[in-house]
Amino acid sequence: MNKIKRVAWIGVLLIVAWIIVSQLPILSIFLEGPSFLYSFSLTPENPSFLHLFSFVCLTIIGGLSWLLLLFFNRKRNKKGKAEFDERDKLILIRSTLVGYVALLIYLIVAGIYTWLSAAPGRSVSVNVMPITVVEGVLVFIFVLSLTTLIQYGRTGKNVEK
Amino acid sequence: MSKNNLTNNIRRLRFENGQMTQQELADKVGVTRQTIIATEAGKYAPSLPLAFKIAHAFGVPIDAVFQYENENP
Secondary structure (H helix, E strand, C coil), rough: HHHHHHHHHHHHHHHHHHHHHHHHHHHHHHCCCCCCHEEECCCCEEEHHHHHHHHHHHHHHHHHHHHHHHHCCCCCCCCCCCCHHHHHHHHHHHHHHHHHHHHHHHHHHHHHHHHHHHHCCCCCCCCCHHHHHHHHHHHHHHHHHHCCCCCCCCHHHHCCC | CCCCCECCCCCHHHHHHHCCHHHHHHHHHHHHHHHHHHHHCCCCCCCCCHHHHHHHHHHHCHHHEEEEECCCC
C-alpha cells in the first residue's frame, strides 16, 4: 500500500469517526431524561454547544491523525523502490477534481438552504458560515479519499504471477 | 461508439527475460509494482515514456510490447 492510499484510508476512517462522535449528541436527544450526552445536545438553553462539540471532536481527531501518519511511516520501503509514479499522479488529479465537484455541489446546496432559511422574518445563526466551511472541507477530503480508494481498486492485492 | 484496446506482452516478455518479477521490472523502469500489475492486466494505459522504458527494459521495440487494436477504424 503506497502513501496516497494510506492517507486516503486515514481520511475516510477519520471522517467516519468524526461523523459518529459528533452526531452522538443528536442521538442523545432521543434518550429519556437528563444524561451526560443529553447535556451536550441542542437545547434552547444551550443552542451552540453541539457545534462547539463537533468542532472540538474534529480538532482532536485531526490532531491525532498526524500520530497515525507517523505510525504508518515507521515501515519504510527498501531503497530504490518507487513510491509515487505517473499512475498515482493521475489518480490523485482525478480524485481532486471529483472532490472539487462535490465541494461545489455541497456549497451550492448549503447556500440555497441558507438562503431559504433566511426568508423575510427569519435570521441565520452566526455559526452557519464557519460550520459550512468546515463541513465543506470534510466533504472534499471524504470524497477525495473515497475516490482515490475506488480508483486504486484491488490491484494492490494481486499476487505475483 | 468505437472500442479501442491496448494489449501487451509484458507477462510473456518477463518470463522470457529470466523469469523477471513484477517488482524487478518496476524497479528497472522506476514505477511501483502496482502500476506494472495494472498495466500487465490492461487496466492502465501507460504514458509513452513509460511504454518506451518498459520496451527498453526487455531490449525490444515498443510494438513488440504493446499492440493497439481499433475495432472500428
